[in-house]
Amino acid sequence: MGRVSLDTLLRRSEKNMGSGMNAIVKKSALELIRRAYKEGINAQISHGMRTYAQQNALYAQGRTKPGSKVTNARGGYSNHNFGLAVDYFLTSEDGSKAIWTVNSDWKRVAAIAKSLGFSWGGDWTSFKDYPHLEMTGGLSTAQLRAGKRPSLTDRTGTKKVAPSKTVSKPPSSSSGSSWVKAAQEWGNSRDYPDKAGFNELDEDGLTGPLTFDAFLRIYQYFGKTAIDGVWGPKSRAVAAVQNKDDHTPGWTRLLQATLCLYGYKHKIDGAFGPLTDEALRAFQRSKGIKADGTTGPVTYTKMFEAA
Known part of the structure; x- marks a missing residue:
């Protein structure tokens, strides 16, 4: 088997962090996975947000x-309970097995994490918590x-923005x-x-949560609604109805680019031609919705709600 994809590691990590995470902690954790992957290390987040009850259950392990x-903290005394902490581990090449050995790769992930602003539990003196970031x-837990x-x-980090241009032919790689x-x-x-x-975005050709998040935010920018990267009623309400007979270039480019993320291959040129119409209908059929070649709330929900 080949190497597990970055997309898989990101999706697993995002799911394991759960809801309620601090936005910067979550973003930094996903960036950690990306940077480690580029260095040939498969890292994954195992835990993120925990309720007090979940924390107490972990505290009871090995005691009652x-x-x-696995922890010295009761509920309310762990930074996990406030969405400010994550735990990580390494995986096998194909991503099928968890690796908990604190080796050079493990420590390299910790070093990358510290460069992103995390503190590492492996640096603690009283109790070593090697997976913890x-x-x-x-702030103390009392203050929290x-x-x-x-x-x-x-x-x-934000890289220098590329100059304005329209993509006409994708690069080969x-x-x-x-x-x-x-x-x-x-x-x-x-x-x-x-x-x-x-x-x-890293132009790496790998479809993952950060790319979908960026495209949803562009959608929200086009729709002049709150830009928060969350699909909800407000985003649904500004869905632009687009088809080959009635469309605007900006929305069409967003549609074309998003369809590329789902595996449909065509230019991102703002022209709603036969290939775009065909790709849109194929996407709609794949999602079990009316394949009418017209975008709207239902189509965009399928594109972004669970992305």
């Missing part, structure tokens, strides 16, 4: 319940329990999809990272 001790902004929240700095790369290149153009509030 079977198993080894956290950002507290200097009292309702205070840290002001954190995003250290994931031996890694990743050239069509996804073309879509990512479009997403980085026209100052969209600044306008829609996301870090410039």
Whole structure:
């Protein structure tokens, strides 16, 4: 079997972090997975947000319940309970097995994490917690329990925005999809990272949560609604009805680029021609919705709600 995809590691990590995470902690954790992957290391987040009850259940392990001790913190005394901490592990080449050995790769992931602003549990003196990473902004758990929240700095970095241009022909490459790369290149153009509030995408041809998040934010920018990267009623309400007979270039490019993420291959040129119409209908059929070649709330929901 080949190497597990970056997309798989990101999707697993995002799911394992759960809801309620601090936005910068979550973003930084996903960036950690990306940077480690580029260095040939498969890392994955195992835990993120925990309720007090979940924390107490872990605390009981090795004390009043079977198993080894995994934490010294009761509910309300762990930064996990406030969405400020994550745990990580390494995986086998194909991603099928978890690796918990604290080797050079494990420590390299910790070093990358620290460069992004995390503190590492492996540096603690009283209790070594090698999987643990956290950002507290200097606040104690007592302050967090009292309702205070840290002001954190995003250290994931924003690259220089690419000059404005229209993608006409995707670049060729031996890694990743050239069509996804073309879509990512479009997403980085026209100052969209600044306008829609996301870090410039890595043009790696790998479809993942960060690319879908960027495209959803561009959608929200086009629709003049709140740009938060969350699909909800407000985003659904601004869905532009587009088809080959009635369309605008900007919305059409977004449609074309998003279809590329789903494996449909065509130019991102703003022209709603036969190939775009055919790809849109094929996407609609694949999602079990009316294949009428017209975008709207239902089609965009299928594109972004579970992306």
